[in-house]
Amino acid sequence: MANLLVAQNVSKSFGDYTALNNVSLEIPEGTIFGLLGPNGAGKTTFIRIINQITYPDTGKVIFNGEDLKSEHVQMIGYLPEERGLYKSMKVGEQALYLAQLKGMSKSEAQKKLKYWFERLEIGDWWNKKVQELSKGMAQKIQFVVTVLHEPKLLIFDEPFSGFDPINANLIKDEILRLKENGSTVIFSTHRMESVEELCDHIALINKSNKILDGKLIDIKRDFRNGTYEVGIETANPDVLKKELATKFTVTKAQFRSLGDELKLRIQLQEGHTANDLLMYLTTQGLVTHFVEVIPTANEIFIETVKRN
Amino acid sequence: MDKLLLIIKREYMAKVRNKSFIVLTVLSPIIIVAMIALVVYLAKVNSEEKRIVAVLDESPFFSHQFTEGTEASYIDFSNISLEKAIDSVHAAGYYGLIHIPEGDKIDIVADKIQFYTKESPSMDILGSIEGKIEHKVREFKLQALHISPEVMNELESNYEMRIVNFSGEKNVKGISELKAFIGGGFGYLIMMFIIIYGAFVMRSVIEEKTTRIIEVIISSVRPFQLMLGKILGTSLAGITQFVIWIISAGLLTYGVLSVMGIEVDAFHNQANISPEAMETFNTTASQDTIQLYVNELVKIPWGTLIICFLLYFSLGYLIYSSIYAAIGAAVDNETDTQQFMFPVITPLMLGIYVGFFSVFENPHGPIAVAFSLFPLTSPIVMMMRLPSGVGGAGVPWWQLITSIIFLIMTFLFIVWIAAKIYRVGILMYGKKPSYKEIYKWLKYK
Structure with missing residues (x-):
């Protein structure tokens, strides 16, 4: 799979403050790429560099096989975290204006806007002024304006903020549909559950440095540590617990079930497999629950940032 | 280029459709004309009011001296006591009473x-009464000295200095003031335009920052395009407003004055008298002077003046409005702009004051020259000097050219700096910027 965007050794500082330190990233075409990191890590600076709002001090960005240049802004759609609209302008006029700034012709923009407004059921807002709209309504319009010119690369910074769960779901489905249609998406958020749901790749930036990147599934594989959640019905739970503790690392587990079986989180030692554990457990009682603990994006995030 | 036009169009439409802009555009000429009409009306009412002054003359000297005049009419109170006279003046509501004792x-x-009088009398009435008394006293004194009025007329002389320039052309008193006023008008126009519409540019930048649309827009266009489009769009709206003001104020003034029965045509006819027609008049001194004024006004190099006005106006406006845009970008809200406004307004004010105090006095003196070369004041001060022409007795060519070169260089420099501040500032939130902070921004890539 080709990379749509490659950043090579990008550094950027503002005065004495280093916002990005030698960051290299590869964003494969047709994927949803999660750009994660704590507040102030340098994500926004990186996104602004892609949008050519600021320029890197050193390093370069390659877009679609070419050095990033000003014509590329037409192939990028950007929904910033801090976003707004002109308050006293009418919705339709404003959407047309923003679409034309992205290089669309007026008639083309009108046609596409009509399609999107109908699709998101906001057709009757065309002549309303933005100040009459609620925050969520304005967010919908911003979303439409971002995707309208069918960009190759979409950048969403906290796209779900301000949406109620129904509309957030609507937008999530739209993002997935855009990916299906071949767009590449950079997705920056602090909501780890949406990272789990949406992202194929992630990169983690902390204190101006990239500290982790790759396919989400590969990263999870790297972070698995042979821990299993186990439920077992046994006559003498305390004895079993002690017995298990001599062989494995055992902690209490929390999960929902119907019975009041013993719930444990068991980490395997080097050289053991899941089968070894399972076979042993079947001799001790009735196994009701046996599942590998896959590290969540949230856990990976926290652990990696802390380790740094 | 297309995008720049789009931005200009949007800025223009946003400004022109703004309710307060429309109200201001429509109401201002009406208010101004209403004020002019009110002043004219009051002056007219004032002069039409007939004031009656009673005269109690107990002496033999002033009979027939107080006759009907334009400022007041006089009533003769003879053979009554002073107390009675005061009472009746009071009761009748007359303007006052002149008491001439025995x-x-x-x-x-x-x-x-x-x-x-009830209150302190107006200057014109007082002056007229004093004049009448003076006249009579002088008449008596002349008689006492045995000088006839004819001899007195012979003695009287009215002298006026004739002013001629080195090439022998006749000059008129006050013409340099008149020229300075014309230039001052242009300079003042430039200053007002900069202050009003520069602030519009600034507010519009702040609006984009506070509504947070800025980042969406500059991911489509370069910040410099946005800044330029904003400045040009706002100034086009400003020019529209000015043109509407001038046309409607002109029409309204004409209309109102003719409704009020003031002969506007009378002024026109006077102004339009051709030199030939003037000569057929029995040329008195004052008509000669008018002729000279007309000649001088015609001699003002209007072409040069207007070309220079357009040049100084555009460059001056672009310099100042880019500073305004940079200020707007540097702050989060309008209250924070105060600390930056003072240094911007100062050179403008300085230009106007130096203009009115120094250029009027001596249009080609060292101070006038210095300030018409200094680029932040030159649009105003040079415009005040220019009505006396370029070359010869007017502004030397080298000064005009140097001033324009300085202005263009400053324009390029300021716009470059302002664009840098703007580019960084529009994305900065929550920081109260200091000059030191802004200086740091200049070094960002």
Whole structure:
């Protein structure tokens, strides 16, 4: 799979403050790429560099096989975290204006806007002024304006903020549909559950440095540590617990079930497999629950940032 | 280029459709004309009001001296006491009472004349009464000296200095002031335009920052395009407003004045008298002077003046409005702009004051020259000097050219700096910027 965007050794500082330190990233075409990191890590600076709002001090960005240049802004759609609209302008006029700034012709923009407004059921807002709209309504319009010119690369910074769960779901489905249609998406958020749901790749930036990147599934594989959640019905739970503790690392587990079986989180030692554990457990009682603990994006995030 | 036009169009439409802009555009000429009409009306009412002054003359000297005049009419109160006279003046609501006491000598009598009024009398009435008394006293004195009025007329002389420039052309008094006023008008126009519409540019930048649309827009266009489009769009709206003001104020003034029965045509006819027609008049001194004024006004190099005005206006406006845009970008809200406004307004004010105090006095003196070369004041000060022409007795060519070169260089420099501040500032939130902070921004890539 080709990379749509490659950043090579990008550094950027503002005065004495280093916002990005030698960051290299590869964003494969047709994927949803999660750009994660704590507040102030340098994500926004990186996104602004892609949008050519600021320029890197050193390093370069390659877009679609070419050095990033000003014509590329037409192939990028950007929904910033801090976003707004002109308050006293009418919705339709404003959407047309923003679409034309992205290089669309007026008639083309009108046609596409009509399609999107109908699709998101906001057709009757065309002549309303933005100040009459609620925050969520304005967010919908911003979303439409971002995707309208069918960009190759979409950048969403906290796209779900301000949406109620129904509309957030609507937008999530739209993002997935855009990916299906071949767009590449950079997705920056602090909501780890949406990272789990949406992202194929992630990169983690902390204190101006990239500290982790790759396919989400590969990263999870790297972070698995042979821990299993186990439920077992046994006559003498305390004895079993002690017995298990001599062989494995055992902690209490929390999960929902119907019975009041013993719930444990068991980490395997080097050289053991899941089968070894399972076979042993079947001799001790009735196994009701046996599942590998896959590290969540949230856990990976926290652990990696802390380790740094 | 297309995008720049789009931005200009949007900025223009946003400004022109703004309610307060429309109200201001429509109301201002009406208010101004209403004020002019009110002043004219009040002046007219004032002069039409007939004021009656009673005269109680107990002396033999001033009979028939107080006759009907334009400022007041006089009523003769003879043979009643002063108290009674005061009472009746009061009761009748007359303007005042002149009391001329008894006496043998006119000097002594004149010294004792008193004017009774309810409030302090107006200057024109007082002056007229004093004039009448003076006249009579002088007449008596002349008689006492045995000088006939004819001889007195012979003695009287009215002298006026004739002013001629080195090439022998006749000059008129006050013409350099008149020229300075014309230039001052242009300079003042430039200053007002900069202050009003520069602030519009600034507010529009702040609006984009506070509504947070800025980042969406500059991911599509370069910040410099946005800044330029904003400045040009706003100034086009400003020019629209000015043109509407000038046309409607002109029409309204004409209309109102003719409704009020003031002959506007009378002014026109006077102004339009051709030199030939003037000569057929029995040329008196004053008509000669008018002729000279007209000649001088025609001699003002209007072409050069207008070309220079357009040049100084555009460059001056672009310099200042880019500073305004940079200020707007540097702050989060309008209250934070105060600390930056003072240094911007100062050179403008300086230009106007230096213009009115120094250029009027001496249009080609060292101070006038210095300030018409200094690029932040030159649009105003040079415009005040230019009506006396370029070359010869006017502004030397080298000064005009140097001033324009300085202005263009400053324009490029300021716009470059402002664009840098703008580019960084529009994305900065929550920081109260200091000059030091802004200086740091200049070094960002």
